Amino acid sequence: MPDALYERLAIIGAGLIGSSVARAAGKAGVAGHIVLADADASILADAERLGLADSYHSDPAAAADKADLVILAVPVGAMASVAGDIAGALKPGVTVSDVGSVKESVLDSLTQTLPPHVHILPGHPVAGTEQSGPAAGFASLFEDRWCILTPPPQSDTQALDRLTRFWRALGSRVEIMDARHHDLVLAITSHVPHLIAYNIVGTASDLEAVTRSEVIKYSAGGFRDFTRIAASDPTMWRDVFLNNRDAVLEMLGRFSEDLTALQRAIRWGDGDALFTLFNRTRDIRRGIVDAGQDAAVADFGRPHKD
Amino acid sequence: MPDALYERLAIIGAGLIGSSVARAAGKAGVAGHIVLADADASILADAERLGLADSYHSDPAAAADKADLVILAVPVGAMASVAGDIAGALKPGVTVSDVGSVKESVLDSLTQTLPPHVHILPGHPVAGTEQSGPAAGFASLFEDRWCILTPPPQSDTQALDRLTRFWRALGSRVEIMDARHHDLVLAITSHVPHLIAYNIVGTASDLEAVTRSEVIKYSAGGFRDFTRIAASDPTMWRDVFLNNRDAVLEMLGRFSEDLTALQRAIRWGDGDALFTLFNRTRDIRRGIVDAGQDAAVADFGRPHKD
Ligand SMILES: NC(=O)c1ccc[n+]([C@@H]2O[C@H](COP(=O)([O-])OP(=O)(O)OC[C@H]3O[C@@H](n4cnc5c(N)ncnc54)[C@H](OP(=O)(O)O)[C@@H]3O)[C@@H](O)[C@H]2O)c1
Ligand SMILES: NC(=O)c1ccc[n+]([C@@H]2O[C@H](COP(=O)([O-])OP(=O)(O)OC[C@H]3O[C@@H](n4cnc5c(N)ncnc54)[C@H](OP(=O)(O)O)[C@@H]3O)[C@@H](O)[C@H]2O)c1
Known part of the structure; x- marks a missing residue:
C-alpha cells in the first residue's frame, strides 16, 4: 500500500x-x-463479522505487539489499565495515542x-x-470534524507530524493544544452540555x-433534543466527569x-433582559453553521414529509 | 369543497x-x-408570493370579518391586542382559537x-x-405531532368537536387539557429546555x-445541539417566559x-451516582422514539456521507 503512514x-x-x-483508516489506506x-x-466477534480490520485479538498486548501506531479507544477510566496491559509489548519508536474525551488525566496515566x-x-x-458499539460506527464520522492532539512538551516532531497526517487522511482538521486547555474547552462545548441534558431528563422523569x-x-417542544445526548453511554460519561472534575465544576x-x-429576570418580568440574551445567542448558531460544524437546514434535517 | 369543516x-x-x-389546511381542504x-x-407580501391563502389582509379585523374559525398565530404577548382588534368584527358562533405556546394567560385575555x-x-x-416567517413553514409540520386544546369549562361540545376534526385533518393527534396543566407540562417539555439552551450558549459566549x-x-461535542434551540425567535420566547412565569420558575x-x-457527585467522585442517573435517562429517549416523536436514526439523522 503506497500511502500507508503506519505499517501496523x-x-x-x-x-x-x-x-x-x-x-476510516481502512478506506484511506493509511495503514x-x-x-x-x-x-x-x-x-x-461483531467487529469481525463486519470485516472492520485485518486481524482481531482479545488480548490488547497481542494486538499492540509490533504495532507502529496504537490507538486506545476505550472509556477514559480504562485507559490506565489498558496502558498497563500493553506496556511490555510495545516496540521502540511506536506512537501510542488515544481518542478519550478528557486529555490531562490520560496524558498523566500514559506517561506514568x-x-x-x-x-x-x-x-x-x-x-x-449517542450510539455505542462497532455496528454504530462509520467511515465518514471524522470528516470535517476537528481532531485535537495534546502532545506533552518536547514531543518528537516527526511522530507528531505523522499522526497529524493520519487524522487528516481520515478527513479531520487537526489542532494542537495543551491538554489542560483542551479539558477546559471541552468542558463547555461537550461535558457540561451532556451533564445538563442528563440532568433535565432526570428532572422530567421524577415529577409528580x-x-x-x-x-x-x-x-x-424542545425536550427531545436533550434526550438524544442523554442516551449516550453511561460508562463513558461517568469516566469523563470523574476525570475532568475541576474544569467541569468551573464551567458549571x-x-x-x-x-x-x-x-x-423571569421572576421580575424583565422582558428586555430576556430579549437581549435570546437575540445574542443566534450569532453563535450562525457561526457554527458557517464553519461547517452543523447542518444549515431547519431542525437538524430531521426527516419530514415535505 | 365537500370536506370543508369551516367555510371561512x-x-x-x-x-x-x-x-x-x-x-396544511389548504392541502387538507378543510376550509x-x-x-x-x-x-x-x-x-x-411574502405569503402572497408563496400563494399560501385565498386572500390577504393587513388589518386583522377585515380578515376576521365573516370568518367561521379565527386562529391567532402571533407571539403570546400580542394575543390580547389582536383579540381587541378583531372583537368588533366577529360574527356570532365563530370559533376563536390560537397556537400560542402558553395557554392560561391567552385564555384569560381572550375571555376578557x-x-x-x-x-x-x-x-x-x-x-x-427554530426558524421564523412564512417561508420557513411547511404543510407536514403537524403530522404525528400533538395539538393540545385547552377549552374553558362549559365549552360548546360541537364547536370543540369541529376544531378537533380540523387538527386531525392537518395530521395532528389531539389532546384536551386544562390550560394550567398545559402550562406546567410545557414548562418542562419545552420552556425550561429552551431557557437552559439559551443560557448555556450565553455562558459559552462570555468566557475569557x-x-x-x-x-x-x-x-x-454536544454544544451545537443547544445552539439550534437557542436560535429560536427572541420575541416569541420572551413572551413565553413572561406569560408562564410560575410554572417555569417551579420547574427551574x-x-x-x-x-x-x-x-x-462530581466534586466527591461519586461515580455510582453519576452512572445510575446516566443509565436511567436512556429509557425516556427510547419512549420518545417508540412513540414516533423523534427519528430513530443516530444524531437526529444529520447528514453524513455514508
Ligand atoms: N461516543 C462519542 O461520541 C465519543 C466521541 C469522541 C471520543 N470518545 C471517546 O472514545 C472512547 C470510546 O468511546 P466509544 O463511544 O467508542 O465507546 P463504546 O462504543 O462503548 O466502545 C468502547 C469499547 O471499549 C471496550 N473496552 C472497555 N474497557 C476495555 C478494556 N479494559 N480493554 C479492552 N476494551 C475495553 C468496551 O467493551 P465493553 O463495552 O465490554 O466494556 C467497548 O467495546 C472513550 O474514551 C470516549 O471518551 C467518544
Ligand atoms: N416556533 C415554534 O416552534 C412554535 C411552536 C408552537 C407554537 N408557537 C407559537 O406560535 C405563535 C407564532 O409563532 P411563530 O413561530 O409562527 O412566529 P413568527 O414566525 O415570528 O410569526 C409571528 C408573526 O406574527 C406577526 N405579528 C406579530 N404581532 C402581530 C400583530 N399584533 N398583529 C398581526 N401580526 C402580528 C409577526 O410579524 P412581525 O415579525 O413583524 O412582528 C410574524 O409575522 C407564537 O404564539 C408561538 O408561541 C411557535
Missing part, C-alpha cells in the same frame, strides 16, 4: 469510535495492517505507565453520536404533577450563575 | 406556524376560503376581550422548528479562557436542585 495499526476498543477509526482488540468477546521508548501523543476526535407519558408525548459554576440571573 | 378560515399572523396552518393577515406588510357570542377554544400544536472561535470549532427550581446534587 492497532486499535484497542472496537466501539463506536474505535470501529470508525478502523473503517498496512489493521488490528482490532476488545475485551468483550461478543463485540470482537508506558516505557520511555514510546511516543505518547494523546488525541481527541471531536465527533460522535407531570406524567412520564406526557413528557414523551409533548417532547417535540458559570452556567448556574447565569441561570440564576435569568431566573431573576 | 382566518389566520392572524403569517409566520412559521400561521403559514404552516394555512398550507372553503383561507384568509391570512399579518401586521407586517413585507411578510404579507372577546364578546360572549364567540366560542373561545385555545390551542397549541406542539410542533415547530475559551474563545468564541474555540466554542464554534469544537461544538460537535427542580432542575437546579437536581443539578446541584450532580455537581456534588
Whole structure:
C-alpha cells in the first residue's frame, strides 16, 4: 500500500469510535495492517463479522505487539489499565495515542505507565453520536470534524507530524493544544452540555404533577433534543466527569450563575433582559453553521414529509 | 369543497406556524376560503408570493370579518391586542382559537376581550422548528405531532368537536387539557429546555479562557445541539417566559436542585451516582422514539456521507 503512514495499526476498543477509526483508516489506506482488540468477546466477534480490520485479538498486548501506531479507544477510566496491559509489548519508536474525551488525566496515566521508548501523543476526535458499539460506527464520522492532539512538551516532531497526517487522511482538521486547555474547552462545548441534558431528563422523569407519558408525548417542544445526548453511554460519561472534575465544576459554576440571573429576570418580568440574551445567542448558531460544524437546514434535517 | 369543516378560515399572523396552518389546511381542504393577515406588510407580501391563502389582509379585523374559525398565530404577548382588534368584527358562533405556546394567560385575555357570542377554544400544536416567517413553514409540520386544546369549562361540545376534526385533518393527534396543566407540562417539555439552551450558549459566549472561535470549532461535542434551540425567535420566547412565569420558575427550581446534587457527585467522585442517573435517562429517549416523536436514526439523522 503506497500511502500507508503506519505499517501496523492497532486499535484497542472496537466501539463506536474505535470501529470508525478502523473503517476510516481502512478506506484511506493509511495503514498496512489493521488490528482490532476488545475485551468483550461478543463485540470482537461483531467487529469481525463486519470485516472492520485485518486481524482481531482479545488480548490488547497481542494486538499492540509490533504495532507502529496504537490507538486506545476505550472509556477514559480504562485507559490506565489498558496502558498497563500493553506496556511490555510495545516496540521502540511506536506512537501510542488515544481518542478519550478528557486529555490531562490520560496524558498523566500514559506517561506514568508506558516505557520511555514510546511516543505518547494523546488525541481527541471531536465527533460522535449517542450510539455505542462497532455496528454504530462509520467511515465518514471524522470528516470535517476537528481532531485535537495534546502532545506533552518536547514531543518528537516527526511522530507528531505523522499522526497529524493520519487524522487528516481520515478527513479531520487537526489542532494542537495543551491538554489542560483542551479539558477546559471541552468542558463547555461537550461535558457540561451532556451533564445538563442528563440532568433535565432526570428532572422530567421524577415529577409528580407531570406524567412520564406526557413528557414523551409533548417532547417535540424542545425536550427531545436533550434526550438524544442523554442516551449516550453511561460508562463513558461517568469516566469523563470523574476525570475532568475541576474544569467541569468551573464551567458549571458559570452556567448556574447565569441561570440564576435569568431566573431573576423571569421572576421580575424583565422582558428586555430576556430579549437581549435570546437575540445574542443566534450569532453563535450562525457561526457554527458557517464553519461547517452543523447542518444549515431547519431542525437538524430531521426527516419530514415535505 | 365537500370536506370543508369551516367555510371561512382566518389566520392572524403569517409566520412559521400561521403559514404552516394555512398550507396544511389548504392541502387538507378543510376550509372553503383561507384568509391570512399579518401586521407586517413585507411578510404579507411574502405569503402572497408563496400563494399560501385565498386572500390577504393587513388589518386583522377585515380578515376576521365573516370568518367561521379565527386562529391567532402571533407571539403570546400580542394575543390580547389582536383579540381587541378583531372583537368588533366577529360574527356570532365563530370559533376563536390560537397556537400560542402558553395557554392560561391567552385564555384569560381572550375571555376578557372577546364578546360572549364567540366560542373561545385555545390551542397549541406542539410542533415547530427554530426558524421564523412564512417561508420557513411547511404543510407536514403537524403530522404525528400533538395539538393540545385547552377549552374553558362549559365549552360548546360541537364547536370543540369541529376544531378537533380540523387538527386531525392537518395530521395532528389531539389532546384536551386544562390550560394550567398545559402550562406546567410545557414548562418542562419545552420552556425550561429552551431557557437552559439559551443560557448555556450565553455562558459559552462570555468566557475569557475559551474563545468564541474555540466554542464554534469544537461544538460537535454536544454544544451545537443547544445552539439550534437557542436560535429560536427572541420575541416569541420572551413572551413565553413572561406569560408562564410560575410554572417555569417551579420547574427551574427542580432542575437546579437536581443539578446541584450532580455537581456534588462530581466534586466527591461519586461515580455510582453519576452512572445510575446516566443509565436511567436512556429509557425516556427510547419512549420518545417508540412513540414516533423523534427519528430513530443516530444524531437526529444529520447528514453524513455514508
Ligand atoms: N461516543 C462519542 O461520541 C465519543 C466521541 C469522541 C471520543 N470518545 C471517546 O472514545 C472512547 C470510546 O468511546 P466509544 O463511544 O467508542 O465507546 P463504546 O462504543 O462503548 O466502545 C468502547 C469499547 O471499549 C471496550 N473496552 C472497555 N474497557 C476495555 C478494556 N479494559 N480493554 C479492552 N476494551 C475495553 C468496551 O467493551 P465493553 O463495552 O465490554 O466494556 C467497548 O467495546 C472513550 O474514551 C470516549 O471518551 C467518544
Ligand atoms: N416556533 C415554534 O416552534 C412554535 C411552536 C408552537 C407554537 N408557537 C407559537 O406560535 C405563535 C407564532 O409563532 P411563530 O413561530 O409562527 O412566529 P413568527 O414566525 O415570528 O410569526 C409571528 C408573526 O406574527 C406577526 N405579528 C406579530 N404581532 C402581530 C400583530 N399584533 N398583529 C398581526 N401580526 C402580528 C409577526 O410579524 P412581525 O415579525 O413583524 O412582528 C410574524 O409575522 C407564537 O404564539 C408561538 O408561541 C411557535
